[in-house]
Amino acid sequence: FAKQSGKNQYKFFDRQVQEKIMLKRKISTTLRYALNTHAFTLMYMPIYHIESLEVAGAEVLLRCIDPSMEGIGPDQFISVAEEFGMIKEIDLWVIEEVFRILQSSGLCESNPDFRISVNISAEEMNDIHFPDVLAKLAQQYAVSPACIELEITETRLVDIDASNIDVLQRIRALGFRLALDDFGTGYTAFNQLYHYPVDQLKIDRSFINELHEGCKHAVMVDAILSIANSYQYETVAEGVETQDQLTLLREKGCDLAQGYFLSKPLKWVHFVELPGVKIYESSPSA
Ligand code: C2E
Ligand code: MG
Ligand code: MG
Numbered sequence: 001f002a003k004q005s006g007k008n009q010y011k012f013f014d015r016q017v018q019e020k021i022m023l024k025r026k027i028s029t030t031l032r033y034a035l036n037t038h039a040f041t042l043m044y045m046p047i048y049h050i051e052s053l054e055v056a057g058a059e060v061l062l063r064c065i066d067p068s069m070e071g072i073g074p075d076q077f078i079s080v081a082e083e084f085g086m087i088k089e090i091d092l093w094v095i096e097e098v099f100r101i102l103q104s105s106g107l108c109e110s111n112p113d114f115r116i117s118v119n120i121s122a123e124e125m126n127d128i129h130f131p132d133v134l135a136k137l138a139q140q141y142a143v144s145p146a147c148i149e150l151e152i153t154e155t156r157l158v159d160i161d162a163s164n165i166d167v168l169q170r171i172r173a174l175g176f177r178l179a180l181d182d183f184g185t186g187y188t189a190f191n192q193l194y195h196y197p198v199d200q201l202k203i204d205r206s207f208i209n210e211l212h213e214g215c216k217h218a219v220m221v222d223a224i225l226s227i228a229n230s231y232q233y234e235t236v237a238e239g240v241e242t243q244d245q246l247t248l249l250r251e252k253g254c255d256l257a258q259g260y261f262l263s264k265p266l267k268w269v270h271f272v273e274l275p276g277v278k279i280y281e282s283s284p285s286a
Protein backbone atom coordinates (compact mmCIF):
# COMPACT_ATOMS: atom_id res chain seq x y z
CA PHE A 1 0.00 0.00 0.00
CA ALA A 2 2.79 2.35 0.97
CA LYS A 3 4.43 1.67 -2.33
CA GLN A 4 1.16 2.35 -4.13
CA SER A 5 0.50 5.70 -2.44
CA GLY A 6 4.10 6.68 -2.87
CA LYS A 7 3.68 6.14 -6.57
CA ASN A 8 0.50 8.22 -6.59
CA GLN A 9 2.24 10.99 -4.76
CA TYR A 10 5.02 10.84 -7.25
CA LYS A 11 2.50 11.11 -10.09
CA PHE A 12 0.85 14.04 -8.38
CA PHE A 13 4.18 15.77 -7.97
CA ASP A 14 5.03 14.98 -11.56
CA ARG A 15 1.83 16.59 -12.76
CA GLN A 16 2.51 19.72 -10.73
CA VAL A 17 5.97 20.01 -12.22
CA GLN A 18 4.49 19.43 -15.65
CA GLU A 19 1.92 22.18 -15.12
CA LYS A 20 4.60 24.59 -13.97
CA ILE A 21 6.66 23.94 -17.06
CA MET A 22 3.59 24.44 -19.26
CA LEU A 23 2.80 27.75 -17.55
CA LYS A 24 6.37 28.95 -17.97
CA ARG A 25 6.30 28.06 -21.65
CA LYS A 26 3.04 29.89 -22.08
CA ILE A 27 4.41 32.96 -20.32
CA SER A 28 7.56 32.90 -22.42
CA THR A 29 5.55 32.70 -25.66
CA THR A 30 3.39 35.61 -24.55
CA LEU A 31 6.42 37.68 -23.55
CA ARG A 32 8.00 37.09 -26.94
CA TYR A 33 4.77 38.17 -28.60
CA ALA A 34 4.46 41.14 -26.24
CA LEU A 35 7.97 42.30 -27.13
CA ASN A 36 7.11 42.17 -30.82
CA THR A 37 3.77 43.94 -30.43
CA HIS A 38 4.77 46.40 -27.67
CA ALA A 39 2.23 44.94 -25.28
CA PHE A 40 4.04 46.32 -22.24
CA THR A 41 3.30 49.35 -20.17
CA LEU A 42 4.97 51.07 -17.24
CA MET A 43 3.53 52.09 -13.90
CA TYR A 44 5.11 54.63 -11.59
CA MET A 45 5.09 54.07 -7.85
CA PRO A 46 5.75 57.34 -6.00
CA ILE A 47 8.59 57.40 -3.48
CA TYR A 48 8.30 59.98 -0.70
CA HIS A 49 10.66 61.76 1.65
CA ILE A 50 9.63 60.28 4.96
CA GLU A 51 10.12 63.51 6.90
CA SER A 52 8.28 65.98 4.65
CA LEU A 53 6.11 63.53 2.69
CA GLU A 54 7.12 65.35 -0.46
CA VAL A 55 7.50 63.27 -3.62
CA ALA A 56 11.12 62.25 -4.16
CA GLY A 57 10.57 60.36 -7.38
CA ALA A 58 9.12 57.07 -8.49
CA GLU A 59 9.92 53.43 -9.10
CA VAL A 60 9.10 52.18 -12.55
CA LEU A 61 7.17 48.89 -12.58
CA LEU A 62 6.62 46.82 -15.69
CA ARG A 63 3.22 45.44 -16.69
CA CYS A 64 2.37 43.13 -19.56
CA ILE A 65 -0.96 44.17 -21.03
CA ASP A 66 -1.52 41.06 -23.13
CA PRO A 67 -4.94 39.67 -22.09
CA SER A 68 -3.54 36.19 -21.48
CA MET A 69 -1.17 37.66 -18.89
CA GLU A 70 -3.96 38.88 -16.66
CA GLY A 71 -3.05 38.26 -13.03
CA ILE A 72 0.56 37.48 -13.91
CA GLY A 73 2.89 40.19 -12.65
CA PRO A 74 6.61 40.81 -12.99
CA ASP A 75 7.28 38.75 -9.87
CA GLN A 76 6.34 35.77 -12.06
CA PHE A 77 7.26 36.79 -15.59
CA ILE A 78 10.67 38.40 -14.99
CA SER A 79 12.15 35.08 -13.85
CA VAL A 80 10.67 33.41 -16.94
CA ALA A 81 12.19 36.14 -19.11
CA GLU A 82 15.56 35.43 -17.46
CA GLU A 83 15.23 31.72 -17.96
CA PHE A 84 14.22 32.02 -21.62
CA GLY A 85 16.86 34.60 -22.53
CA MET A 86 14.56 37.59 -23.00
CA ILE A 87 15.47 39.68 -19.98
CA LYS A 88 18.05 41.88 -21.67
CA GLU A 89 15.58 42.83 -24.35
CA ILE A 90 12.97 43.62 -21.71
CA ASP A 91 15.35 45.65 -19.53
CA LEU A 92 16.39 47.65 -22.58
CA TRP A 93 12.83 48.26 -23.61
CA VAL A 94 12.04 49.59 -20.13
CA ILE A 95 15.13 51.80 -19.97
CA GLU A 96 14.52 53.29 -23.39
CA GLU A 97 10.84 53.86 -22.67
CA VAL A 98 11.70 55.61 -19.39
CA PHE A 99 14.33 57.79 -21.05
CA ARG A 100 11.90 58.69 -23.81
CA ILE A 101 9.21 59.82 -21.38
CA LEU A 102 11.73 61.72 -19.26
CA GLN A 103 12.97 63.57 -22.31
CA SER A 104 9.52 64.45 -23.62
CA SER A 105 8.16 65.51 -20.22
CA GLY A 106 11.21 67.31 -18.89
CA LEU A 107 10.47 65.75 -15.51
CA CYS A 108 14.09 65.70 -14.37
CA GLU A 109 14.81 69.25 -15.53
CA SER A 110 11.68 70.56 -13.81
CA ASN A 111 12.35 68.58 -10.61
CA PRO A 112 16.15 68.49 -10.33
CA ASP A 113 16.12 66.44 -7.13
CA PHE A 114 13.81 63.75 -8.44
CA ARG A 115 14.99 60.25 -9.01
CA ILE A 116 13.40 57.64 -11.21
CA SER A 117 14.22 54.11 -10.10
CA VAL A 118 14.43 51.39 -12.73
CA ASN A 119 14.69 47.70 -11.89
CA ILE A 120 17.27 45.83 -13.85
CA SER A 121 18.08 42.15 -13.85
CA ALA A 122 21.23 41.10 -12.03
CA GLU A 123 22.24 39.57 -15.35
CA GLU A 124 23.21 43.03 -16.56
CA MET A 125 26.16 42.85 -14.18
CA ASN A 126 27.61 40.08 -16.35
CA ASP A 127 27.53 42.27 -19.43
CA ILE A 128 30.65 44.40 -19.71
CA HIS A 129 28.96 46.43 -22.47
CA PHE A 130 25.97 47.38 -20.35
CA PRO A 131 27.50 50.62 -18.99
CA ASP A 132 28.25 51.78 -22.55
CA VAL A 133 24.72 50.96 -23.67
CA LEU A 134 23.34 52.99 -20.76
CA ALA A 135 25.64 55.92 -21.50
CA LYS A 136 24.68 55.92 -25.17
CA LEU A 137 20.95 55.86 -24.44
CA ALA A 138 21.24 58.61 -21.84
CA GLN A 139 23.02 60.76 -24.40
CA GLN A 140 20.55 59.94 -27.15
CA TYR A 141 17.59 60.94 -24.97
CA ALA A 142 19.42 63.77 -23.20
CA VAL A 143 18.69 62.23 -19.82
CA SER A 144 20.91 63.17 -16.91
CA PRO A 145 22.23 59.94 -15.34
CA ALA A 146 21.93 61.59 -11.91
CA CYS A 147 18.15 61.37 -12.32
CA ILE A 148 18.26 57.58 -12.72
CA GLU A 149 18.63 55.01 -9.98
CA LEU A 150 19.12 51.39 -11.06
CA GLU A 151 17.83 48.74 -8.67
CA ILE A 152 19.39 45.31 -8.37
CA THR A 153 17.85 42.67 -6.15
CA GLU A 154 20.06 41.69 -3.24
CA THR A 155 19.27 37.97 -3.45
CA ARG A 156 20.88 37.92 -6.87
CA LEU A 157 24.27 39.08 -5.60
CA VAL A 158 25.35 35.69 -4.26
CA ASP A 159 27.96 34.94 -6.88
CA ILE A 160 29.11 38.48 -7.44
CA ASP A 161 32.73 38.67 -8.58
CA ALA A 162 35.30 41.34 -9.38
CA SER A 163 34.08 41.79 -12.95
CA ASN A 164 30.48 42.34 -11.75
CA ILE A 165 31.72 44.95 -9.30
CA ASP A 166 33.61 46.57 -12.14
CA VAL A 167 30.43 46.85 -14.21
CA LEU A 168 28.61 48.41 -11.26
CA GLN A 169 31.48 50.83 -10.67
CA ARG A 170 31.47 51.93 -14.28
CA ILE A 171 27.72 52.52 -14.17
CA ARG A 172 28.21 54.70 -11.12
CA ALA A 173 31.18 56.49 -12.66
CA LEU A 174 28.81 57.58 -15.44
CA GLY A 175 26.70 59.31 -12.80
CA PHE A 176 23.88 56.79 -12.46
CA ARG A 177 22.93 55.76 -8.95
CA LEU A 178 22.62 52.19 -7.75
CA ALA A 179 20.26 50.66 -5.23
CA LEU A 180 20.20 47.26 -3.55
CA ASP A 181 16.60 46.11 -3.81
CA ASP A 182 14.78 43.80 -1.38
CA PHE A 183 17.60 44.29 1.07
CA GLY A 184 17.62 41.89 4.00
CA THR A 185 16.30 38.91 2.04
CA GLY A 186 19.66 37.95 0.57
CA TYR A 187 22.78 36.70 2.20
CA THR A 188 24.98 39.77 2.06
CA ALA A 189 27.00 39.77 5.25
CA PHE A 190 27.00 43.25 6.69
CA ASN A 191 30.80 43.25 6.63
CA GLN A 192 30.74 42.62 2.85
CA LEU A 193 28.39 45.42 2.05
CA TYR A 194 31.10 47.98 1.57
CA HIS A 195 32.35 46.00 -1.45
CA TYR A 196 29.22 46.91 -3.35
CA PRO A 197 29.33 50.29 -5.01
CA VAL A 198 25.77 51.33 -4.21
CA ASP A 199 24.04 54.49 -3.04
CA GLN A 200 20.82 53.19 -1.61
CA LEU A 201 19.39 50.25 0.34
CA LYS A 202 15.75 49.35 -0.14
CA ILE A 203 14.52 47.52 2.93
CA ASP A 204 12.43 44.59 1.80
CA ARG A 205 8.68 44.75 2.17
CA SER A 206 8.64 41.60 4.35
CA PHE A 207 10.33 43.52 7.19
CA ILE A 208 8.06 46.53 6.87
CA ASN A 209 4.79 44.64 6.55
CA GLU A 210 4.62 43.39 10.12
CA LEU A 211 6.66 46.15 11.63
CA HIS A 212 5.82 47.24 15.17
CA GLU A 213 8.08 48.40 17.96
CA GLY A 214 9.88 45.59 19.74
CA CYS A 215 9.11 42.87 17.19
CA LYS A 216 11.87 40.95 15.51
CA HIS A 217 11.40 42.86 12.27
CA ALA A 218 11.96 46.12 14.14
CA VAL A 219 15.31 44.79 15.33
CA MET A 220 16.23 43.93 11.75
CA VAL A 221 15.15 47.33 10.46
CA ASP A 222 17.19 49.02 13.21
CA ALA A 223 20.23 46.98 12.20
CA ILE A 224 19.83 47.82 8.51
CA LEU A 225 19.34 51.52 9.22
CA SER A 226 22.34 51.61 11.49
CA ILE A 227 24.64 49.93 8.98
CA ALA A 228 23.27 52.13 6.18
CA ASN A 229 23.98 55.12 8.33
CA SER A 230 27.60 54.19 8.92
CA TYR A 231 28.19 53.50 5.22
CA GLN A 232 26.16 56.60 4.30
CA TYR A 233 23.70 54.74 2.14
CA GLU A 234 20.36 56.32 1.58
CA THR A 235 17.50 54.14 2.88
CA VAL A 236 14.07 53.39 1.43
CA ALA A 237 11.33 51.43 3.17
CA GLU A 238 9.33 49.34 0.70
CA GLY A 239 5.75 48.23 1.21
CA VAL A 240 4.57 50.74 3.82
CA GLU A 241 0.91 49.90 4.31
CA THR A 242 -0.09 51.69 7.53
CA GLN A 243 0.31 55.01 9.29
CA ASP A 244 1.93 53.23 12.25
CA GLN A 245 4.63 51.75 10.04
CA LEU A 246 5.30 55.14 8.52
CA THR A 247 5.53 56.83 11.93
CA LEU A 248 7.86 54.16 13.26
CA LEU A 249 10.12 54.39 10.20
CA ARG A 250 10.23 58.17 10.53
CA GLU A 251 11.23 57.84 14.19
CA LYS A 252 13.93 55.39 13.22
CA GLY A 253 15.35 57.84 10.70
CA CYS A 254 14.64 56.03 7.42
CA ASP A 255 15.02 58.51 4.52
CA LEU A 256 12.39 57.51 1.99
CA ALA A 257 9.27 55.36 1.79
CA GLN A 258 6.96 53.79 -0.75
CA GLY A 259 3.95 51.56 -0.32
CA TYR A 260 0.21 51.26 -0.68
CA PHE A 261 -0.40 53.51 2.34
CA LEU A 262 1.28 56.35 0.45
CA SER A 263 0.28 55.45 -3.08
CA LYS A 264 -0.27 52.48 -5.35
CA PRO A 265 1.64 52.35 -8.63
CA LEU A 266 0.18 55.02 -10.93
CA LYS A 267 -0.08 55.58 -14.64
CA TRP A 268 2.30 58.28 -15.82
CA VAL A 269 -0.52 60.77 -16.39
CA HIS A 270 -1.59 60.38 -12.77
CA PHE A 271 1.92 60.42 -11.36
CA VAL A 272 2.64 63.83 -12.91
CA GLU A 273 -0.59 65.17 -11.39
CA LEU A 274 0.68 64.61 -7.83
CA PRO A 275 1.33 67.76 -5.80
CA GLY A 276 4.88 68.99 -6.28
CA VAL A 277 5.49 67.11 -9.52
CA LYS A 278 6.23 69.45 -12.42
CA ILE A 279 6.58 68.75 -16.13
CA TYR A 280 7.04 70.98 -19.22
CA GLU A 281 3.53 70.51 -20.54
CA SER A 282 1.15 67.67 -21.21
CA SER A 283 3.20 64.72 -22.34
CA PRO A 284 2.22 61.54 -24.12
CA SER A 285 0.54 59.07 -21.83
CA ALA A 286 2.38 55.86 -21.13
P1 C2E B 1 10.46 45.31 -6.44
O1 C2E B 1 11.47 46.04 -7.27
O2 C2E B 1 10.82 45.00 -5.04
O3 C2E B 1 9.15 46.19 -6.54
C1 C2E B 1 8.26 46.37 -5.49
C2 C2E B 1 7.06 45.47 -5.66
O4 C2E B 1 6.32 45.50 -4.45
C3 C2E B 1 6.11 45.92 -6.76
O5 C2E B 1 5.43 44.77 -7.26
C4 C2E B 1 5.14 46.80 -5.98
O6 C2E B 1 3.90 46.97 -6.60
C5 C2E B 1 5.02 46.02 -4.70
N1 C2E B 1 4.64 46.86 -3.58
C6 C2E B 1 5.10 48.09 -3.30
N2 C2E B 1 4.52 48.57 -2.19
C7 C2E B 1 3.67 47.62 -1.75
C8 C2E B 1 2.77 47.53 -0.62
O7 C2E B 1 2.62 48.45 0.20
N3 C2E B 1 2.07 46.38 -0.48
C9 C2E B 1 2.17 45.36 -1.37
N4 C2E B 1 1.43 44.27 -1.15
N5 C2E B 1 3.00 45.42 -2.44
C10 C2E B 1 3.76 46.53 -2.63
P2 C2E B 1 5.49 44.40 -8.79
O8 C2E B 1 5.18 45.58 -9.63
O9 C2E B 1 4.62 43.20 -8.93
O10 C2E B 1 6.99 44.01 -9.06
C11 C2E B 1 7.52 42.83 -8.55
C12 C2E B 1 8.99 42.71 -8.87
O11 C2E B 1 9.21 42.52 -10.28
C13 C2E B 1 9.79 43.95 -8.52
O12 C2E B 1 10.08 43.94 -7.16
C14 C2E B 1 11.01 43.78 -9.40
O13 C2E B 1 11.97 42.92 -8.78
C15 C2E B 1 10.46 43.10 -10.64
N6 C2E B 1 10.25 44.11 -11.70
C16 C2E B 1 9.23 44.98 -11.85
N7 C2E B 1 9.40 45.76 -12.95
C17 C2E B 1 10.57 45.37 -13.52
C18 C2E B 1 11.32 45.79 -14.69
O14 C2E B 1 10.96 46.72 -15.42
N8 C2E B 1 12.50 45.13 -14.97
C19 C2E B 1 12.97 44.13 -14.15
N9 C2E B 1 14.13 43.54 -14.48
N10 C2E B 1 12.30 43.72 -13.05
C20 C2E B 1 11.11 44.32 -12.72
MG1 MG C 1 12.55 47.50 -7.17
MG1 MG D 1 11.91 45.55 -3.70
Ligand code: MG
Pocket residue numbers: 182
Ligand atom coordinates in the same frame (compact mmCIF):
# COMPACT_ATOMS: atom_id res chain seq x y z
MG1 MG E 1 10.84 42.35 -5.28
